[in-house]
Amino acid sequence: MDITAVSVAPEASVRDVIAAIDASRRQIALIVDADSRLQGVVTDGDVRRGILRGVSLEAPATEIMNPKPHTATVLDEHDDMVALMKKFEIRHLPVLDVAGRLVDLFAGEDGRSHVVSTPVVLMAGGRGQRLYPLTKDVPKPMLPIGDVPLLEIILRNLAAQGFVNVYISVNYLAEVIEQHVGDGSALGLKVTYVHEDKPLGTAGALAQLHGVIGEPFVVMNSDLLTHVNLRRLLNFHLKQRAIGTVGVREHVFEIPYGVVNLDGARVESMVEKPLHRSLVNAGIYALDPSALALLPEDEYCDMPTLLGLIMQQGDTVSAFPIHEQWLDVGRPEDLNQARSDSEKWTNS
Known part of the structure; x- marks a missing residue:
């Protein structure tokens, strides 16, 4: 996918992260520096927990960021990435090249919502x-x-x-x-x-x-x-x-x-x-x-x-x-x- 749609700079605010999450519909934003190095991730859940803690929407996104997310590399097999996502119950994996730069965001599902009976x-x-x-x-x-x-x-x-x-x-x-x-x-x-x-x-x-x-x-x-x-x-x-x-x-x-x-x-x-x-x-x-x-x-x-x-x-x-x-x-x-x-x- 086009990772620019979900990428924000380290100096971005929580409000900037929310805009990226809403625009991409991926429930995740990637904090990426000028050298394409992944600094951390902010998920939809991180935002909600931050709001409950009273974090301002103008605060730096780093206040709610996970600085040590699970990642994959371009050398990893598809099935291994899916297995990693299932093990840790995550929806996305940032993918890094051999030099450690962010190149992709892997989603194990096709993005479609399965039918639920909930009224x-x-x-x-x-x-x-x-x-x-x-x-x-x-x-x-x-x-x-x-x-x-x-x-x-x-x-x-x-x-x-x-x-x-x-x-x-x-x-x-x-x-x-x-x-x-x-x-x-x-x-x-x-x-x-x-x-x-x-x-x-x-x-x-x-x-x-x-x-x-x-x-x-x-x-x-x-x-x-x-x-x-x-x-x-x-x-x-x-x-x-x-x-x-x-x-x-x-x-x-x-x-x-x-x-x-x-x-x-x-x-x-x-x-x-x-x-x-x-x-x-x-x-x-x-x-x-x-x-x-x-x-x-x-x-x-x-x-x-x-x-x-x-x-x-x-x-x-x-x-x-x-x-x-x-x-x-x-x-x-x-x-x-x-x-x-x-x-x-x-x-x-």
Whole structure:
């Protein structure tokens, strides 16, 4: 492969690494110096762990880099490289020439996603009031991004990642969604509809799936555009042995004033227009089926409330950092941005 697509310089920032990972879709970036010497690697998992530790996206990539990755040489046989990858459970091997310079990145698989039975539930019952009057006759998930409805972009992405079983929760203008998507077979999916007789929030409709879904599953708002790998979310969820996992993103905002820090009436410090970083809910979740028993039937419940119920009974809710491209299409300005970048979403 063209290793320039996944290579960044040693002085690169974590943000630069994320851009390389997202652009190449290889879940890895190679830190390479001017002499083509491999300094280390940063994987998708390294980025997520760094975010959880509080590492800034502007920090040097070397702060989250693995400086001693497994490598192969141009003299190694294909089967030996595959065996090495299986032994250490890695997806890629940097390949060095006889002088120790980076020349290739070996991937033992062909890049295609194998089919998984894990269910995905898309919450598509909302009225999209912030986008009115665009949503007067068209439900928000069916608003076009380029020539493709938002919901169809999400469904295509699920199919590309190997998911087959999809549940769509519908309420407002449900018939528009059902007429367009049908049973999902045109997209290689099996779609089942969950009907809300009244608005039930971002989690309430899941009560209807208690006893229907018997394995860990993904829940996602249907107004999201993202390139996040949901299989990685599931793997993370299982490794954490969590009952609930929430996808989180870093949100940075600037206070437009000088901030004065006090100790009583004494000024300790003054900071001009400081930046604050927080992890915010990205609207993507993984749940154990046992969580469904906590939901009251046919009652309004949002997802933060459900996650709170899980924690109240002493079970684990984990956070999965999302660094991939992500856009919540909830406001007119977000919709305009999605449409101006439509090729990025519809051609992925």
